[in-house]
Amino acid sequence: MIKLHPRLQLDPDAASERRWPVTGHPLTLKVTAAWHALALVGCATAPEMWPWWLAGTAVNHATVTIAGLWPRSTLLGPNWTCLPAIPRNANAIALTLDDGPDPVVTPQVLDLLDAYQVRATFFLIGERARRYPTLTREIVARGHSVENHSQKHVHTFSVTGMGALSREINAAQRTLTELTGERPAFFRAPAGLRNVLLEPVLQKFDLRLAAWTRRGFDTRERDPEVVAQRLLRDLAPRDILLLHDGDAATTDDGQPVLLSVLPRVIDAAKKQGLHFVTLREAF
Known part of the structure; x- marks a missing residue:
């Protein structure tokens, strides 16, 4: 049985020593959340424009879906596709x-x-x-x-x-x-x-x-x-x-x-x- 270092026995999400910086939510997620909020407000205040709100939401969903289907994409956050240039x-x-x-x-x-x-x-x-x-x-x-x-x-x-x-x-x-x-x-x-x-x-x-x-x-x-x-x-x-x-x-x-x-x-x-x-x- 391998005896773990005490730090490794902690919950992985509670590690005190991080390898990677916390950069916050990726821009794509922020834009997606902002658009959905705007579309909801828009539907409530200007319901006659619902086709535009729906179309915008569809475009947003299509964009993030395509980005997720592209394994080498960086649109959804940091992604190593090659080694660092050092x-x-x-x-x-x-x-x-x-x-x-x-x-x-x-x-x-x-x-x-x-x-x-x-x-x-x-x-x-x-x-x-x-x-x-x-x-x-x-x-x-x-x-x-x-x-x-x-x-x-x-x-x-x-x-x-x-x-x-x-x-x-x-x-x-x-x-x-x-x-x-x-x-x-x-x-x-x-x-x-x-x-x-x-x-x-x-x-x-x-x-x-x-x-x-x-x-x-x-x-x-x-x-x-x-x-x-x-x-x-x-x-x-x-x-x-x-x-x-x-x-x-x-x-x-x-x-x-x-x-x-x-x-x-x-x-x-x-x-x-x-x-x-x-x-x-x-x-």
């Missing part, structure tokens, strides 16, 4: 792996990363981490970072209210902190989809949203060459790469695509003079 990241890239841990794939990934001396960032699903606690601890023991990818990874995450978002994120935060002894610093939304209410919840739990620069679509693409080319096309310093050790697609011979892709990506990156860092190392 000197130590000049030749750095980050490898991130989602949806684990997987009892078959993740151990093989860890062995492969050890062989190449590469550290990665694992965005784990809380329920899966709880199911495989030893494997979850092994990820951290081998020098990698574990971050928050929600507790259940539900497909309705992006249409969830603030209370449910808080419960889902807090549950994963508690699970991963308990299992690893380290409080996650980053959050990645299921499928990268979110809504305008997410950023205030992330600030409450001292988390920063992290998306990616490029992804391989390796949960549905079975050809390792195609996945690798998607990641390597125009590969540049400060890129964040997305792959999956959970729910990974398999090749025609039944092997996880990820295991064929990783060596190609790592070799190509090193030939470009790039080195891999975890997201925590990058900030």
Whole structure:
């Protein structure tokens, strides 16, 4: 049993030492709230103009919905789509792996990363981490970072209210902190989809949203060459790469695509003079 530092035993939303500044509600949320208030007042004072109030509300909803369906968007709040532009990241890239841990794939990934001396960032699903606690601890023991990818990874995450978002994120935060002894610093939304209410919840739990620069679509693409080319096309310093050790697609011979892709990506990156860092190392 890992003995947690006393600070880590606190409620994650009550941590006294924050990693991220509290920036307040994002502008998009403020504008949305202001418009709804204005529309309500308008309907009460000028009911004959209701089509205009309705149209404005529809435009607002469409805008925030589209922003939430665009994983790399920053319209709904801060979002890491590449590593910070600081000197130590000049030749750095980050490898991130989602949806684990997987009892078959993740151990093989860890062995492969050890062989190449590469550290990665694992965005784990809380329920899966709880199911495989030893494997979850092994990820951290081998020098990698574990971050928050929600507790259940539900497909309705992006249409969830603030209370449910808080419960889902807090549950994963508690699970991963308990299992690893380290409080996650980053959050990645299921499928990268979110809504305008997410950023205030992330600030409450001292988390920063992290998306990616490029992804391989390796949960549905079975050809390792195609996945690798998607990641390597125009590969540049400060890129964040997305792959999956959970729910990974398999090749025609039944092997996880990820295991064929990783060596190609790592070799190509090193030939470009790039080195891999975890997201925590990058900030």
